[in-house]
Amino acid sequence: xxxxxxxxxxxxxxxxxxxxxxxxxxxxxxxxxxxxxxxxxxxxxxxxxxxxxxxxxxxxxxxxxxxxxxxxxxxxxxxxxxxxxxxxxxxxxxxxxxxxxxxxxxxxxxxxxxxxxxxxxxxxxxxxxxxxxxxxxxxxxxxxxxxxxxxxx
Amino acid sequence: xxxxxxxxxxxxxxxxxxxxxxxxxxxxxxxxxxxxxxxxxxxxxxxxxxxxxxxxxxxxxxxxxxxxxxxxxxxxxxxxxxxxxxxxxxxxxxxxxxxxxxxxxxxxxxxxxxxxxxxxxxxxxxxxxxxxxxxxxxxxxxxxxxxxxxxxx
Amino acid sequence: xxxxxxxxxxxxxxxxxxxxxxxxxxxxxxxxxxxxxxxxxxxxxxxxxxxxxxxxxxxxxxxxxxxxxxxxxxxxxxxxxxxxxxxxxxxxxxxxxxxxxxxxxxxxxxxxxxxxxxxxxxxxxxxxxxxxxxxxxxxxxxxxxxxxxxxxx
Numbered sequence: 001x002x003x004x005x006x007x008x009x010x011x012x013x014x015x016x017x018x019x020x021x022x023x024x025x026x027x028x029x030x031x032x033x034x035x036x037x038x039x040x041x042x043x044x045x046x047x048x049x050x051x052x053x054x055x056x057x058x059x060x061x062x063x064x065x066x067x068x069x070x071x072x073x074x075x076x077x078x079x080x081x082x083x084x085x086x087x088x089x090x091x092x093x094x095x096x097x098x099x100x101x102x103x104x105x106x107x108x109x110x111x112x113x114x115x116x117x118x119x120x121x122x123x124x125x126x127x128x129x130x131x132x133x134x135x136x137x138x139x140x141x142x143x144x145x146x147x148x149x150x151x152x153x
Numbered sequence: 154x155x156x157x158x159x160x161x162x163x164x165x166x167x168x169x170x171x172x173x174x175x176x177x178x179x180x181x182x183x184x185x186x187x188x189x190x191x192x193x194x195x196x197x198x199x200x201x202x203x204x205x206x207x208x209x210x211x212x213x214x215x216x217x218x219x220x221x222x223x224x225x226x227x228x229x230x231x232x233x234x235x236x237x238x239x240x241x242x243x244x245x246x247x248x249x250x251x252x253x254x255x256x257x258x259x260x261x262x263x264x265x266x267x268x269x270x271x272x273x274x275x276x277x278x279x280x281x282x283x284x285x286x287x288x289x290x291x292x293x294x295x296x297x298x299x300x301x302x303x304x305x306x
Numbered sequence: 307x308x309x310x311x312x313x314x315x316x317x318x319x320x321x322x323x324x325x326x327x328x329x330x331x332x333x334x335x336x337x338x339x340x341x342x343x344x345x346x347x348x349x350x351x352x353x354x355x356x357x358x359x360x361x362x363x364x365x366x367x368x369x370x371x372x373x374x375x376x377x378x379x380x381x382x383x384x385x386x387x388x389x390x391x392x393x394x395x396x397x398x399x400x401x402x403x404x405x406x407x408x409x410x411x412x413x414x415x416x417x418x419x420x421x422x423x424x425x426x427x428x429x430x431x432x433x434x435x436x437x438x439x440x441x442x443x444x445x446x447x448x449x450x451x452x453x454x455x456x457x458x459x
Contacts, residue, residue, distance in 0.1 A: 003156075003309075004246050011305035014243045018299045021236045025289065028232060042225060045278050072348060078231060078384060079334060083327045085239050086391050090320045093310050125351050136331065146324045152317035156309075157399050164458035167396045171452045174389045178442065181385060195378060198431050231384060238392050 009101045013092040016105035017085050020112055024081050027074035030120075031067060040064035073119040077112070080132070084108050084139050091142035094149040104138050111135040162254045166245040169258035170238050173265055177234050180227035183273075184220060193217035226272040230265070233285070237261050237292050244295035247302040257291050264288040315407045319398040322411035323391050326418055330387050333380035336426075337373060346370030379425040383418070386438070390414050390445050397448035400455040410444050417441040 004010050034040070039060045041047050047057040088108075092101065111134040118128035157163050187193070192213045194200050200210040241261075245254065264287040271281035310316050340346070345366045347353050353363040394414075398407065417440040424434035 005248070005303065008305060010246075011303045014246070014299055014303040015305050018240055018243060018296050021239050022293075022296055025232075025236050025292070028289070043222070043275070043281075045275050045281070048278060069349070074232065078235070079331075079380065082235060082384070082388060083331050086327050087324055090324060093316075093320070095311070122349065122351050125354060128349075128351070136334070139331070140328075143324050143328055146320055150311065150317045150320040152314060152321050158401070158456065161458060163399075164456045167399070167452055167456040168458050171393055171396060171449050174392050175446075175449055178385075178389050178445070181442070196375070196428065196434075198428050198434070201431060227385065231388070235388060 007092075008098045009092045009096060012098065012102055012105055013088055016109050017088060020081050020109045021085065023109075023112065023116065024074070024077040027070060027077060027116075031070045031074065034064065034067045034070055038064040038066055040067050069122070070120065073116055076115070076119070076132070080115075080135050080139075081112060084135070084142075087139055087143045087146060090146045090150070094145055096145060104142055108135050108138040111138065160245075161251045162245045162249060165251065165255055165258055166241055169262050170241060173234055173262045174238065176262075176265065176269065177227070177230040180223060180230060180269075184223045184227065187217065187220045187223055191217040191219055193220050222275070223273065226269055229268070229272070229285070233268075233288050233292075234265060237288070237295075240292055240296045240299060243299045243303070247298055249298060257295055261288050261291040264291065313398075314404045315398045315402060318404065318408055318411055319394055322415050323394060326387050326415045327391065329415075329418065329422065330380070330383040333376060333383060333422075337376045337380065340370065340373045340376055344370040344372055346373045375428070376426065379422055382421070382425070382438070386421075386441050386445075387418060390441070390448075393445055393449045393452060396452045396456070400451055402451060410448055414441050414444040417444065 035046075036049075040062050041060050044057070044061065047060040052060075088105065091104070096104075111131045115128060115131040115135065117123070118131055188199075189202075193215050194213050197210070197214065200213040205213075241258065244257070264284045268281060268284040268288065270276070271284055341352075342355075346368050347366050350363070350367065353366040358366075394411065397410070402410075417437045421434060421437040421441065423429070424437055
């Protein structure tokens with residue numbers, strides 16, 4: 001174990017993976033914020049804040065464009081950050097140069113922060129599309145190294 | 154490799170991570186159970202059970218509140234259990250005390266079981282909200298240790 | 307670290323996990339392909355391709371059965387491939403025979419490719435259901451070994 005914590009690439013991976021997973025987790029309270037301010041819930045039991053009569057509560061079981069936007073952003077995080085974490089961990093074990101590894105981790109994590117801002121603020125394309133693609137390419141680059149270094153079919 | 158299997162914190166992590174991922178996987182057959190009993194499917198090819206005429210089959214392409222509830226619970230599992238697994242693995246490598254690590258793993262896994270029961274049975278809030286928050290805080294606590302122990306930006 | 311890259315089971319896991327995660331990532335451009343060809347988008351800013359007037363753009367904010375099918379397939383990948391990756395990694399650390407491990411990894415990855423083809427082409431059941439179940443059973447089998455080898459509650 002101590003071995004791993006003395007490996008700089010593994011430390012860097014731990015740092016960036018934790019940061020980007022925390023960013024992903026932050027989408028949950030953000031969804032909650034929009035649900036409360038937009039009064040848009042999915043579950044009947046969530047509409048009981050304060051003393052509401054059933055009619056008012058029923059109206060709160062609605063979809064809202066702002067809530068749906070945050071949820072799509074959260075889903076996109078799941079679809080992209082999890083592959084990064086899996087492939088990034090295996091990549092760290094292939095023993096890349098620290099500077100090359102740091103470049104991959106920084107570009108990926110940076111691209112996901114830009115992606116989130118682009119998505120939530122609905123910035124004009126291709127800001128969101130481009131940041132998504134940069135993240136994908138970074139993960140592909142690490143996957144290429146894993147497959148060329150560790151291939152055992 | 155043998156090294157890792159001699160490390161108690163890693164063994165504990167393996168045990169709890171496997172249990173909570175199995176719990177998450179259980180949401181799939183539960184969704185299937187509600188789809189069949191509520192006759193609510195998303196795919197045309199899934200409605201061909203028994204000898205059904207096209208009219209009857211078309212009616213089965215519907216959404217159902219019970220099915221949607223299980224699916225939201227499954228989605229919430231993905232959004233929370235995966236961060237726990239990623240950050241928990243890195244946390245195990247930071248060499249925490251076994252008792253502290255066990256406390257984190259037990260509280261998290263317990264909170265997710267309570268969350269699932271609260272969600273599926275639609276228990277009044279804040280049972281679901283509180284169990285969700287306990288899980289989040291546990292993961293944050295482990296992420297804090299990872300970032301303070303392994304920080305390399 | 308070098309230790310891990312000399313372990314054949316870990317190399318095999320790295321190979322198959324990377325392949326199946328890449329397959330999962332491929333669902334994103336496939337969704338994009340269907341969104342563009344079916345003109346079905348979720349975000350207003352995505353409809354600005356070419357010089358479109360607002361009326362035309364508004365019409366493109368629609369759901370489309372082909373897009374929804376790919377998205378369900380992607381979601382099913384998240385729900386099944388991530389548990390495989392987590393439990394498969396822990397399983398690799400339990401020191402199984404290489405041939406047994408390869409059998410698990412090959413069956414799982416094969417089942418997910420069949421699942422994707424069955425889903426996207428809407429092949430009649432039980433092709434999709436069966437391939438899904440084979441993947442689940444493979445993951446359960448690995449989880450069983452993890453829990454019997456590494457149990458520390």
